[in-house]
Amino acid sequence: GAVVSQHPSRVICKSGTSVKIECRSLDFQATTMFWYRQFPKQSLMLMATSNEGSKATYEQGVEKDKFLINHASLTLSTLTVTSAHPEDSSFYICSATLAGGPVGELFFGEGSRLTVL
């Protein structure tokens, strides 16, 4: 299957700093990528849909200025958590589809564990 790589897998930062998480499709072009947040023992919560070359579409309740998403190329989307606070500590996962839309198979990155001190 297709490979989606996410980096870093773990990051610890101080409160008030910004953290960037990268999501790459290694062997296919992803016109659309999805960013999720997952709390312990809970399912995935969609944060935003990242579209190559255009602005991301954020879900209700997700702060656009807090979680900056950039999808500059067909193989890379980045999530930047700005001015991170302890409540932003979570597991962040990205995904992408081969077909670029909801009809294709969904592939996930390995996830990034963010801890804000």
Next chain:
Amino acid sequence: KQEVTQIPAALSVPEGENLVLNCSFTDSAIYNLQWFRQDPGKGLTSLLLIQSSQREQTSGRLNASLDKSSGRSTLYIAASQPGDSATYLCAVSSGNQFYFGTGTSLTVIP
């Protein structure tokens, strides 16, 4: 809005047993349904994808079925092994989004 439910939330079985995980969804207008496995602290691994026109898919000891009209899917795991212990999630693609169930935490006891 599509809602996806998985029952049971947790399941514990002895090694070697066959088991069934359930996934139900409220809107039958779906493109496909996908089953994933998630190990603690890891991302999701795709197990099986069933297109809306298909009834089932098989991969090794796994068999997934889809009954779109009743809004149900099952994941059958044959001859379970301790290595099967993980959380299993189903997801349906509907409209312009993917909708995830809450998962079933499976423990296979050696």
